[in-house]
Amino acid sequence: MSSACDDEPLGVTPDGAAWLASAGTYPRSTLAHWRERPDAPVVLPCGSAFDVVSAPAVFGRLMLDRLWGDGPGSGPVAAFRGRTLLFAAPGTAQRLPSLLEWEEWSAEGRRDGRTATVPPLLCHGTGDAVTVPALTPAPGGASTRWLVAPDTRHPWLPGPEILLWAAVRAARSAVRISISPPQDQDAKVYDVSRRR
Template identity: 35%
Template sequence: MAVALPRSRSPLTAVRQWYEDELRWPTAGGEPVQLLTGVRFDALDLPADAGRALLARVGPTGPVAIDRSGTAGPRMLVLVAAGAAEELPEFLEWLEWGSLGLDLTARGAGDRMPAPSPPPPHSRWPYGTGPREAAGWVRPPEPGCEVEATLPTTGTGAGRGGRGAPQAGRQGRAPDLVRLVSAAATECHRARLLRQTRRQTDRGYGDQPLAFSNASRISAGTRPRSLTL
């Protein structure tokens, strides 16, 4: 008597089911698997170099992913509370960053982000050591806990950004959304200055990393002007 063997799940099916069953996050149909933003979360979208500096500056946040699928270079996606994408332009204006054209946007209602492969159990990936796929988790979400409670928000109680909000998970206290946006804008501006200085130095001095280092750090505000060559 023939015995029907269970069908093995395809990797894409496994990824989709992990997000939908473990995290209750909706996914878009088709391949590759994508997550729908604006439903359970939004995502701040900034260049990866600015994102690395941001994470070092603000410390714990909610989940953070890296998207390598674009042609303009890798992007950091910092998950924030749903609705934050609509508030971002107003925050930037209020923080007096609105006129500078920062490379800082947000993915919200009607947008998508790539779905990184689920992290191995008990993993703690530092930046850049995840699978070399189109997307990867820098700070992965934690199944079994209310992920939305870890997301920066402007409210008090909807997330751990609010005063008096509960502590949960290993990620610690997330910054409120306004402070996160302020830090993200600063690092986007600083990263742009560094890139501009690198290009100018390459054209003017050739291969002189010391000249680039000092000039760029002064321009970016990371080195006191008294400490010049």
Template identity: 30%
Template sequence: MTGPTRFPAGTPQIPQQRGEQLRDTAVRYAEERRWDVLSGAWLEALDGVERCSCGAADCPAPGAHPTGRDWVNQATGSAVVIRRMWARTPRASILLPTGRTFDALDVPESAGCLALARMERRQVELGPVTCTPGRRMLFFVLPGAAAKVPDLVRNLGWPPNSIDLTARGEGDYVVAPPTRVGVRGPIQWARRPTAANRWLPDAEELVSALAYACGRERR
């Protein structure tokens, strides 16, 4: 995916992804967006190969997952606590719990690009959107989306499990830029957090375009 749809013009509130210290970026997410933040696993070099700090050779998300079972209660919006987290593990990934200040609609990158272009033409108000090295796009929406999406998709004529559109809500998380995911590269912003998109859309405003794009990809 190339062009302005993926990397829009404009000055972001959140610092540039490359060269920015993870700690400082995490603090800005908390201070500027009021997002809760959690430090996660990170990548370590072992015999010239980067592996996840969890030590699992078959880790499904190297350097990008929680490190403890009680991670939900460890996530915080306190800049002081966030600095302490990264003082202990400076290379930790940045994780943002969903179901609190936002949920996330998760779709394949190809469908996300199609839907994003369509919504831009229609001047739909969008929140932040991330792109992952695994070719997924996540659209930030108001909390509660995870409970709504199955019925919204069904009302559009799609059995919920027939298209690759899911919602991440309470008890889940997203990995935030500029975290690197294994050897595949960093999480990036397709739509950066700015003052203009501080107010998030409801899932209902985006589901139609996203479901259409996912359905078209399925066909």
């Protein structure tokens, strides 16, 4: 698996493209489209070859950092329009929300006090579809790209338990406890360092 925990754009290998295309109803048509336009994103259904857990970009990167730094790594991961798409084993989208509830941290994000900033996770499974980035990185396409590109016909995909582990640890690392009340956003701020 091509790891892109750095910010270098990655391209998908032919085996990775074959795996992605296998999710669709007409894999050969998808591959033919990509042969003509390797820089085109494509909408693929979830539920058969993969599920996708979509997190806001920063939180998704925290999850990815946990998976690669302290865990078993990840399957393919993409950045798409301000979200991080973590490709997961089929069935994850159905199971992960209930595991998060069991951990008392819902897929919609907990809204009590200290963890009010924990973002919601969107779980895409059977009946859903996602837009996957192009096979080759497009110039200036930094908002839509592969962070971990698929490079095999049978990539390892994390299941719901592993993504739960990553989400809980990312949430714990993202929570900053403050003893000060939140600042008034409409308050005027004066620079008093230049007093005469």
